[in-house]
Amino acid sequence: MGICSSCDSNHAATAKLILQNGRLQEFPYPVKVSYVLQGNPTCFICNSDEMDFDDVVSAIEEDEELQPGQLYFALPLSWLKHPLQPQQMGALAVKASSALMKSNSGSEKCGCRCKSVTPFPVPEEVARRKVASGRGAEKRGRGGRRKFKAILSDIPE
Incomplete structure (x- = not known):
C-alpha cells in the first residue's frame, strides 16, 4: 500500500543487521554469524522474526548464515536468555525504523520514486x-x- 508502486529490481535482497549504535549493516552475500561477531564481540545476533514480548531472547548459532531479506539485531550479551520487555522491543523498533529510513533501502537502487x-x-x-x-x-x-x-x-x- 502507499504511493510507491512496486518496480522491477535488479538488485538482490540483503541481510540487514541493526547494530547496537543504531547503524544498519547490509550483506548482499551470505555471511556467517561468526564473521559478524568478529567486529562486534560484546554482542550476540538474533533474528527479528524470533523476538516477542516477554519471551526469552536467544542467539543465532555462530555457524549459521544471515539470510537475505531478513532483519537481524546485534544485542548486548546482558540481554541473552532474558525476557524482552515491551520498552526494549519498542526501542528496537524505533532504532530499526530510523536505520532503514536513513539507508533509503531500495528506493535509489530500483529507481522507485516514493x-x-x-x-x-x-x-x-x-x-x-x-x-x-x-x-x-x-x-x-x-x-x-x-x-x-x-x-x-x-x-x-
Missing part, C-alpha cells in the same frame, strides 16, 4: 469555517483571490 503525501490546498476561510462549525459545511463566496492553507501536513512514506 513521495510524501501532499494534501489538496483548501481556502483558509473554508478551513476556518469547517473547524468552527464542526460539520465541514462549505459556503460559497463571491469571486476574487483567496488565500489557501492546507488542512493536513505532509506525511512522509
Whole structure:
C-alpha cells in the first residue's frame, strides 16, 4: 500500500543487521554469524522474526548464515536468555525504523520514486469555517483571490 508502486529490481535482497549504535549493516552475500561477531564481540545476533514480548531472547548459532531479506539485531550479551520487555522491543523498533529510513533501502537502487503525501490546498476561510462549525459545511463566496492553507501536513512514506 502507499504511493510507491512496486518496480522491477535488479538488485538482490540483503541481510540487514541493526547494530547496537543504531547503524544498519547490509550483506548482499551470505555471511556467517561468526564473521559478524568478529567486529562486534560484546554482542550476540538474533533474528527479528524470533523476538516477542516477554519471551526469552536467544542467539543465532555462530555457524549459521544471515539470510537475505531478513532483519537481524546485534544485542548486548546482558540481554541473552532474558525476557524482552515491551520498552526494549519498542526501542528496537524505533532504532530499526530510523536505520532503514536513513539507508533509503531500495528506493535509489530500483529507481522507485516514493513521495510524501501532499494534501489538496483548501481556502483558509473554508478551513476556518469547517473547524468552527464542526460539520465541514462549505459556503460559497463571491469571486476574487483567496488565500489557501492546507488542512493536513505532509506525511512522509
